[in-house]
Amino acid sequence: MQATLPTAPAFDRAAERARVQQERRRSAMIDFSVTLGTIALALLVGFLVMLIVGKDPLLAYSSLLSGPLSRSNRTGRWIEDATTLIILGLSVSIPFRARQFSLGAQGQMFIAAMIAAVVAIYLPMPPVVAVLLPLAAAMVVGFLVGLLPGLMKAYLNANEIVSTLMLNAVIVLLYDFLLTNVFTPPGSQSLRSELIQPNSMLLRLTAIFGVNLGRANLAVLFVAILVIAVWALLNRTPFGYEIRTIGANEKFARYGGINTRRTIALSFAIGGAIAAVAGAHLVLGVHQRLIPGIAAGLGFEGIVVALLARNNPLFIPITGVFYSYLRVGGDIMEQEAAVGAEIVQVIQAVIILLLTAQVLVDYVKARSRRARSVSCAA
Amino acid sequence: MRHITKIYPNGVLADNDVTFEVRAGEIHALVGENGAGKSTLMKILYGMERPTSGQIILRGKPVTIHTPHEAIALGIGMVHQNFMLVPSFTIAENIVLGAEPLRGAFVDRRAAIAATTRLAQEYGLSVDPEAVVDAVPVGMRQRVEILKALYRGADVLILDEPTAVLTPQETHELFAAIRQLVNAGKTVIFISHKLREVMEISDRISVMRDARMVGTIDKREADEHLLARMMVGREVFLDIEKPPAQRGPVVLKVRDLEYATEAGVEVLKHVSFNVYAGEILGIAGVEGNGQTELVEVIAGLRAPLGGVIELDGKSIAGLTPREVRRAGVAHIPEDRLTNGVAMTLSIQENLIVDRYAREPFTRGGLMRPAEIARNSEALIEQYAIRAPDGTLPVGSLSGGNMQKVVVARELSSRPKLLIAAQPTRGVDIGATEFMHEQLIKARNAGVAILLVSADLSEVMSLSDRLAVMHDGRIVAIFPDARGLTEEEVGLYMLGTKTMTPAEIERNW
Numbered sequence: 001m002q003a004t005l006p007t008a009p010a011f012d013r014a015a016e017r018a019r020v021q022q023e024r025r026r027s028a029m030i031d032f033s034v035t036l037g038t039i040a041l042a043l044l045v046g047f048l049v050m051l052i053v054g055k056d057p058l059l060a061y062s063s064l065l066s067g068p069l070s071r072s073n074r075t076g077r078w079i080e081d082a083t084t085l086i087i088l089g090l091s092v093s094i095p096f097r098a099r100q101f102s103l104g105a106q107g108q109m110f111i112a113a114m115i116a117a118v119v120a121i122y123l124p125m126p127p128v129v130a131v132l133l134p135l136a137a138a139m140v141v142g143f144l145v146g147l148l149p150g151l152m153k154a155y156l157n158a159n160e161i162v163s164t165l166m167l168n169a170v171i172v173l174l175y176d177f178l179l180t181n182v183f184t185p186p187g188s189q190s191l192r193s194e195l196i197q198p199n200s201m202l203l204r205l206t207a208i209f210g211v212n213l214g215r216a217n218l219a220v221l222f223v224a225i226l227v228i229a230v231w232a233l234l235n236r237t238p239f240g241y242e243i244r245t246i247g248a249n250e251k252f253a254r255y256g257g258i259n260t261r262r263t264i265a266l267s268f269a270i271g272g273a274i275a276a277v278a279g280a281h282l283v284l285g286v287h288q289r290l291i292p293g294i295a296a297g298l299g300f301e302g303i304v305v306a307l308l309a310r311n312n313p314l315f316i317p318i319t320g321v322f323y324s325y326l327r328v329g330g331d332i333m334e335q336e337a338a339v340g341a342e343i344v345q346v347i348q349a350v351i352i353l354l355l356t357a358q359v360l361v362d363y364v365k366a367r368s369r370r371a372r373s374v375s376c377a378a
Numbered sequence: 379m380r381h382i383t384k385i386y387p388n389g390v391l392a393d394n395d396v397t398f399e400v401r402a403g404e405i406h407a408l409v410g411e412n413g414a415g416k417s418t419l420m421k422i423l424y425g426m427e428r429p430t431s432g433q434i435i436l437r438g439k440p441v442t443i444h445t446p447h448e449a450i451a452l453g454i455g456m457v458h459q460n461f462m463l464v465p466s467f468t469i470a471e472n473i474v475l476g477a478e479p480l481r482g483a484f485v486d487r488r489a490a491i492a493a494t495t496r497l498a499q500e501y502g503l504s505v506d507p508e509a510v511v512d513a514v515p516v517g518m519r520q521r522v523e524i525l526k527a528l529y530r531g532a533d534v535l536i537l538d539e540p541t542a543v544l545t546p547q548e549t550h551e552l553f554a555a556i557r558q559l560v561n562a563g564k565t566v567i568f569i570s571h572k573l574r575e576v577m578e579i580s581d582r583i584s585v586m587r588d589a590r591m592v593g594t595i596d597k598r599e600a601d602e603h604l605l606a607r608m609m610v611g612r613e614v615f616l617d618i619e620k621p622p623a624q625r626g627p628v629v630l631k632v633r634d635l636e637y638a639t640e641a642g643v644e645v646l647k648h649v650s651f652n653v654y655a656g657e658i659l660g661i662a663g664v665e666g667n668g669q670t671e672l673v674e675v676i677a678g679l680r681a682p683l684g685g686v687i688e689l690d691g692k693s694i695a696g697l698t699p700r701e702v703r704r705a706g707v708a709h710i711p712e713d714r715l716t717n718g719v720a721m722t723l724s725i726q727e728n729l730i731v732d733r734y735a736r737e738p739f740t741r742g743g744l745m746r747p748a749e750i751a752r753n754s755e756a757l758i759e760q761y762a763i764r765a766p767d768g769t770l771p772v773g774s775l776s777g778g779n780m781q782k783v784v785v786a787r788e789l790s791s792r793p794k795l796l797i798a799a800q801p802t803r804g805v806d807i808g809a810t811e812f813m814h815e816q817l818i819k820a821r822n823a824g825v826a827i828l829l830v831s832a833d834l835s836e837v838m839s840l841s842d843r844l845a846v847m848h849d850g851r852i853v854a855i856f857p858d859a860r861g862l863t864e865e866e867v868g869l870y871m872l873g874t875k876t877m878t879p880a881e882i883e884r885n886w
């Protein structure tokens with residue numbers, strides 16, 4: 001017996017590794033197809049809802065699905081919205097990766113828009129500088145506005161959800177007050193600031209391509225750079241490693257020698273600086289002035305975009321483009337088919353619910369594995 | 379269990395055509411290296427994992443067990459390697475959880491306590507039914523887990539590494555209880571890495587290796603060396619041999635160290651000792667006598683209340699863990715799941731937590747994946763971590779292999795002082811032998827080592843000098859750990875004997 005016992009083959013690392021990699025590819029494929037399937041399913045559910053309540057579901061649906069591509073200016077709207085949402089998604093993903101639920105992007109955008117506008121309206125500057133300086137000023141302020149709740153969380157353990165929401169409320173009130181009492185020129189008919197100086201206006205795509213692309217502007221090129229920068233920050237810098245480690249296990253991070261407080265506070269601040277880019281985009285690229293509620297509701301759409309991408313900066317452009325398509329399509333459906341905004345929201349909600357249901361993905365994976373092993377056994 | 383094969387979703391083949399047979403009324407030990415697939419096999423039996431293929435036959439009939447619920451209904455109970463109790467509930471509440479005695483719509487607390495007391499007496503597993511789980515020592519938590527399984531009517535009881543967290547006395551009590559269970563007609567499956575225990579308690583022994591069943595033998599045909607050879611596939615040296623210590627200058631100096639919990643309970647009371655370069659100072663003691671706090675205060679994870687901690691003559695008291703590490707301290711933490719690893723990060727990333735910002739892992743502000751991968755490949759190879767790929771999350775490793783990741787990282791950091799708390803807890807014999815070798819190698823190279831272990835035979839054979847802690851104090855320091863007996867040290871551990879302060883000071 002003794003002689004025959006120790007004959008089990010040694011652990012074969014190469015074979016194990018090959019199997020693990022194959023398994024991983026398969027699992028990524030399933031992830032992707034489940035996402036596609038979910039979208040189809042959500043659109044179907046939306047269609048059913050519309051069948052029940054709508055007058056002309058086919059018209060409504062075709063305007064939702066093809067709306068953003070039906071006219072060039074609508075495509076422009078889609079590009080413009082996607083730009084903002086992607087930048088916002090990137091901003092949110094940074095504190096989220098450290099497991100800090102900062103909801104401050106909303107307020108950071110408002111205050112950044114205001115700062116960018118002040119510089120771009122009142123400070124005469126040569127070209128290029130006239131874009132970079134307002135942007136930089138906005139980012140500095142966004143950084144500081146993010147840092148505050150970050151410090152409060154890191155050093156005083158103040159709940160970040162509460163502090164960021166309060167800060168948002170304060171900033172929005174301040175914005176409204178200053179817009180009404182300071183920035184709107186006396187005698188103006190409507191509540192809005194002057195236009196920013198022409199040097200500060202981001203070049204519109206309409207001017208480049210000669211087709212009407214609405215307010216979409218050069219910022220869209222900047223997005224690609226920002227995506228790579230955030231990806232690199234999270235995955236290729238010590239700071240990103242600190243963020244991800246804290247997000248995975250804060251005690252371990254501390255034990256290992258990471259300055260957890262500093263990193264947590266900075267994750268809020270850097271998120272704030274990036275949200276400020278989105279705010280500056282609204283002023284320098286989209287509206288070219290301050291208008292009431294310039295960033296209203298956008299902060300939360302940014303969170304959706306980040307969550308759909310599971311806080312992975314490389315997926316955020318995809319989810320941002322997809323989600324803004326749905327937003328713009330929804331608006332068009334509302335106009336063309338006289339479908340209430342509620343239906344659009346229902347469809348959006350269904351998609352988000354289904355996509356965030358990780359359970360579903362796991363279920364499909366488990367099913368497919370079982371099916372496979374049964375067929376192997378047979 | 380016949381021809382069981384299990385492939386985890388990440389592709390790891392954990393069990394490969396394993397056939398395992400347990401007879402009613404026996405104590406059956408399951409042994410094997412870390413990651414051999416023992417826990418997985420038992421989780422399959424308990425319905426927590428589904429086999430990819432294979433069949434389970436219980437009392438002659440094929441059964442399918444898809445959930446722990448079904449397992450319990452079939453009379454199978456399991457106590458896990460990592461406990462699964464609700465920390466804020468009382469012991470009685472935990473025991474009846476999921477099958478509460480009800481009075482109206484409410485849990486009948488008195489009935490729960492009565493049931494607990496009755497079971498505890500019947501099997502000789504003493505617990506305090508009204509204590510909150512969080513506040514009781516590990517040994518008692520484990521008895522709670524066992525009682526919980528018995529309460530739900532388990533006939534077959536699976537104990538996954540029950541002794542890894544126990545002191546020798548507690549192990550003794552556990553074995554007495556297991557014998558009582560078997561006398562009452564129960565069947566016990568027992569997983570352990572400690573062959574001495576296996577030889578002591580079991581009737582038959584099954585050995586697994588590399589996801590396969592190597593074989594099952596009768597205890598009478600077995601001895602520790604044979605088992606070790608079956609597990610590892612080569613001769614294993616169970617005795618520790620080390621050259622005499624070349625004691626250098628003092629590296630760690632601790633004087634009058636005091637620590638109290640936030641609630642004001644004094645945990646460390648005027649603790650003083652030295653650790654010298656090139657020696658291993660062992661700290662023996664029943665768990666819960668301040669060892670954990672001592673280690674965490676030195677490592678910077680807790681702030682001391684008073685006293686001196688000096689490393690190479692410079693104070694490190696009250697510094698952050700980062701600063702303490704910078705000063706040259708490495709720390710193998712006692713609780714690897716909380717402090718030692720981040721489960722969702724990859725093995726590669728776990729291996730650099732103390733050095734990610736330095737060359738060669740970061741250069742010019744950017745991290746270098748190729749270097750990080752190379753580091754992990756080297757350590758996986760060197761420490762025989764059973765992982766196909768360094769990019770897998772640490773959470774998918776077996777318990778012992780997670781421990782190896784921690785040890786590999788800490789030992790490879792070239793420290794001046796290494797604090798090793800329970801370094802071989804849950805680690806298989808081959809790896810234990812290897813880690814002992816590594817500790818001794820580090821010591822021979824002049825590292826000062828502070829070793830805390832609940833395994834008395836381990837501290838006694840590994841240490842050059844031995845200190846004993848009782849009730850937050852150092853009650854003895856033996857200048858030479860050789861020639862001590864476990865009984866003698868035990869008397870100090872229980873506080874029945876203490877050295878005089880002058881005697882202790884002489885041995886600082």
Ligand SMILES: Nc1ncnc2c1ncn2[C@@H]1O[C@H](COP(=O)(O)OP(=O)(O)OP(=O)(O)O)[C@@H](O)[C@H]1O
Pocket residue numbers: 386387388390391392410411412413414415416417418419459764773774775776777778779804806
């Ligand atoms: N949930 C999981 N997902 C993926 N792989 C896993 C999972 N659990 C365990 N494994 C892998 O399966 C193999 C067997 O693990 P298992 O926990 O059964 O080992 P073990 O024999 O109990 O080891 P130890 O003595 O270290 O506890 C290991 O290679 C491990 O990495």
Ligand SMILES: [Mg+2]
Pocket residue numbers: 416417418459538776777
């Ligand atoms: Mg195990």
